[in-house]
Amino acid sequence: MPARLQRRRTKGWRKPDNTVIVTRPSRFGNPFTLAGAVEWLGAETPEQAREACHMAFQSWVRGSDQWWMGPEAAATRKRLLDGLHELRGKNLACYCPLPEPGQPDHCHAAVLLTLANPT
Template sequence: MSPVRIQRRRTKGWRKPEGAVVVTRPSRFGNPFTIKGAIEWGGAETTEQARELCTTAFRQWLRGNRDWWMGDKADATRDRILAGLPELRGRNLACYCPLPEPGQPDHCHAAVLLEMANQEAR
């Protein structure tokens, strides 16, 4: 079975499924691009537009595009995330972003991590 993204919850009694990796912002795999930031600099007007923009920025930045964030801290953060991708291979990933409707794109950085971590195995 292919790994999937799980929506993490703050509700009483919810537990992360065994073996899943939490990739929320405080983790080493967190997305440095924020919804608030996407809206503040004018790239997005709604939360959904901002989520999509943050996911696009994260994907492009991990692939080496320095237009979104540059400098020593950005490079060190990117290197740390990329070095950790093998740890995510084959694992379910948990993030707070809402899951997409069936057939819709998944605008969450965890979807990018799933894609990249499992693509490397090929």
């Protein structure tokens, strides 16, 4: 079963086999930023900002224009969705911290895992 991994910038960290990096600026990066979540959505903590970005990404990637609209948003979403097959069966790596056991995963990579690997 594919999993979400935390990408690291530490010396010696290597991307594991069967893993795709989904950070910005990859085609799979989350267009919603933590700074934007603080500025426009009123997030007050890093966790609130991650949750807001996750929520906006999940809504947007599934077709909502509530968070980002216009030709650029539609083209970016289409490009991402057209590439989902590349993620099927792969682990996904992002810089977001991994959740504690039993806690929800507020990373866009968790959304991508679900979309790329439907049950």
